[in-house]
Amino acid sequence: MSNVKPRVKVPKKAEVGEIITIKTLISHPMESGQRKDRSTGELIPRKIINRFTASFNGETVFWTELEPAVSSNPYIEFSVKFPGEGTFRFEWVDDDGTVYDLEKDVKVG
Amino acid sequence: MQLNRRSFGLLAAAAAGATALPRAAFADEALVKEAIMAFTGGVEPTEGGVTLGAPEIAENGNTVPIEVSAGDGTEAIMILAAGNPNPGVATFHFTKLSGEIAATTRIRLAKTQDVIAVARLGDGSFGMTRREVKVTIGGCGG
Numbered sequence: 001m002s003n004v005k006p007r008v009k010v011p012k013k014a015e016v017g018e019i020i021t022i023k024t025l026i027s028h029p030m031e032s033g034q035r036k037d038r039s040t041g042e043l044i045p046r047k048i049i050n051r052f053t054a055s056f057n058g059e060t061v062f063w064t065e066l067e068p069a070v071s072s073n074p075y076i077e078f079s080v081k082f083p084g085e086g087t088f089r090f091e092w093v094d095d096d097g098t099v100y101d102l103e104k105d106v107k108v109g
Numbered sequence: 110m111q112l113n114r115r116s117f118g119l120l121a122a123a124a125a126g127a128t129a130l131p132r133a134a135f136a137d138e139a140l141v142k143e144a145i146m147a148f149t150g151g152v153e154p155t156e157g158g159v160t161l162g163a164p165e166i167a168e169n170g171n172t173v174p175i176e177v178s179a180g181d182g183t184e185a186i187m188i189l190a191a192g193n194p195n196p197g198v199a200t201f202h203f204t205k206l207s208g209e210i211a212a213t214t215r216i217r218l219a220k221t222q223d224v225i226a227v228a229r230l231g232d233g234s235f236g237m238t239r240r241e242v243k244v245t246i247g248g249c250g251g
Contacts, residue, residue, distance in 0.1 A: 019208035032217070034194055061206040064214075067197040069190055071172040071215040071248070078201070079208030 004028050006102045008090055013109035014082040022054065023077045026092050026100060032068035049074055049100075051093040057086040084108060141189055141196045145227055148187045148200070149235045158236020159186060159228035165241075170218040170248035177201065178211035182231020186212070191239075192222025217248035 033046025162176035
């Protein structure tokens, strides 16, 4: 699927030490490997996002291992104690090895 | 032939060396136990220390919102679904940059079942909680 699209909601500005909520979503079918193709009766091979990582200026902030029981278009919400101005980087790893990523700058204010 | 489901389950559980659990779904519980032991390194988690928010009734098992949280210093929280074909759902890892130790996601539940959260707490111990979610239309279908 080429229409995989990551989206992240992060505040543009925050006070140092403030707890900010980060909401992430990636459009992805999360094919569980349990479903059968109705026309052929064959199992559709598994293809999921198996790992999500959030980092800030290169340091890991939060990460998640995902199994096929996570819904399609996986949504993950978590929070961070804002360390100061910098760049958040978000990465989603597909079973096929593709890494989808997105970066967001947050300023102090 | 009177080898019914229950006696078969008992045999299977005995064969797997599983500890006695007062439930019909022995096979499921054995997989759940295995997943918990892999997460804790063989330590039996104690009740509590982690909270799990989930709807009592989920109309659509394809997307059930769940929320987990625990105290400061918690390193990881694993979520399991005891009645899915595979119990594993997701594991959240927290760091010193984490704000609140909490995370939210949406999961698939094949049928009415217990959702379980196990946390590796700040003091190195493990806490656990479980909660039943009634599912009207199961996920994982196809």
